[in-house]
Amino acid sequence: xxxxxxxxxxxxxxxxxxxxxxxxxxxxxxxxxxxxxxxxxxxxxxxxxxxxxxxxxxxxxxxxxxxxxxxxxxxxxxxxxxxxxxxxxxxxxxxxxxxxxxxxxxxxxxxxxxxxxxxxxxxxxxxxxxxxxxxxxxxxxxxxxxxxxxxxxxxxxxxxxxxxxxxxxxxxxxxxxxxxxxxxxxxxxxxxxxxxxxxxxxxxxxxxxxxxxxxxxxxxxxxxxxxxxxxxxxxxxxxx
Numbered sequence: 001x002x003x004x005x006x007x008x009x010x011x012x013x014x015x016x017x018x019x020x021x022x023x024x025x026x027x028x029x030x031x032x033x034x035x036x037x038x039x040x041x042x043x044x045x046x047x048x049x050x051x052x053x054x055x056x057x058x059x060x061x062x063x064x065x066x067x068x069x070x071x072x073x074x075x076x077x078x079x080x081x082x083x084x085x086x087x088x089x090x091x092x093x094x095x096x097x098x099x100x101x102x103x104x105x106x107x108x109x110x111x112x113x114x115x116x117x118x119x120x121x122x123x124x125x126x127x128x129x130x131x132x133x134x135x136x137x138x139x140x141x142x143x144x145x146x147x148x149x150x151x152x153x154x155x156x157x158x159x160x161x162x163x164x165x166x167x168x169x170x171x172x173x174x175x176x177x178x179x180x181x182x183x184x185x186x187x188x189x190x191x192x193x194x195x196x197x198x199x200x201x202x203x204x205x206x207x208x209x210x211x212x213x214x215x216x217x218x219x220x221x222x223x224x225x226x227x228x229x230x231x232x233x234x235x236x237x238x239x240x
Contacts, residue, residue: 016106017143020083025134028207029091030127032134035084035098037074043095044086045069047119054117057152059179061117082115085135089127096122099131101139109145109193116158126207129222132165133203140196147192153185159234162189166199166226169234187234198229 022034033040045066048054055061060076063069077084082102088095097118104111113135122128139147149167151158163169167189176186191199202225205211211219 014109015143017109019104019106020101020111020138020142022083022085025085025138026090027130027134028209029089029125030130030134031088031090032085032099032131033088035073035077035086035100037070037077040086040095040098041070041073042066044073044098044119047094047096047121048117051120054119057155057158057179058115058117084115085131087118087122087127087131089122089125091125091127092121094121096125096127097131099135101135103148106144109143110148111139111144111146112148112150113139114148114150126212129165129203130207133207136165136191136196136203137200140193140200145193146190149189150186151189152179153187155187156236159187159189160237162187163230163234163237164223164226166195166202166230167191168195168231170232189234191230195229199226202226202229 024034025032045063048062048069052062060072061069063072073084076082081104082100083104084098084100086095087097087099097116099113099117100115102112102114113132118128136147147167149162149165151162153159153172159169168191170188170190173186173188175183177184202222206218206220206222206225213219
């Protein structure tokens with residue numbers, strides 16, 4: 001008698017979601033605009049100036065001059081397989097970083113957030129968190145099933161950020177690539193559509209003005225809220 005082997009469930013009425021079109025994404029604290037060398041390069045170069053460590057795990061940078069940074073941004077933003085956003089902190093009015101959608105595969109319902117660079121003035125702000133929430137929200141609201149985050153396995157701050165934002169740890173791809181002449185093992189994280197309702201509620205609670213005291217200190221930590229949702233904890237971040 002022939003054995004019946006297990007197969008995955010049918011996805012009823014599946015339709016591939018659209019690719020992102022670069023329309024602005026705006027919340028209470030952050031506004032994301034399609035990155036433009038002419039509009040954003042000079043402002044972001046000043047934000048990053050003097051903080052070369054920001055580029056340690058990035059595939060490009062640091063940049064020796066504003067002109068060099070402008071050239072990189074001009075070339076990066078014409079690629080058709082990646083969509084960059086500039087991140088503006090609405091509380092200060094300043095641009096402090098950028099992030100992108102990449103590895104977009106609508107036919108599978110998968111999209112990645114990556115190529116994220118944030119200057120110190122944007123890091124650890126409500127705008128930085130809301131920027132990631134807005135990108136995640138657009139993806140799931142548009143019909144994507146899987147939202148990915150990947151980083152250098154040695155980049156401990158990025159791994160902590162992924163879990164704080166509700167991404168579940170999925171493992172290490174050893175010797176995944178070579179970046180700036182060095183080996184890179186890649187840590188994989190993802191959130192899926194069935195987790196999104198609970199993650200959305202966690203973000204909305206954390207971003208609510210009532211979650212911050214008059215001096216801006218959070219009352220509830222986002223990591224505590226997303227911990228109720230995510231799976232497969234990163235062993236290198238245990239106890240953090």
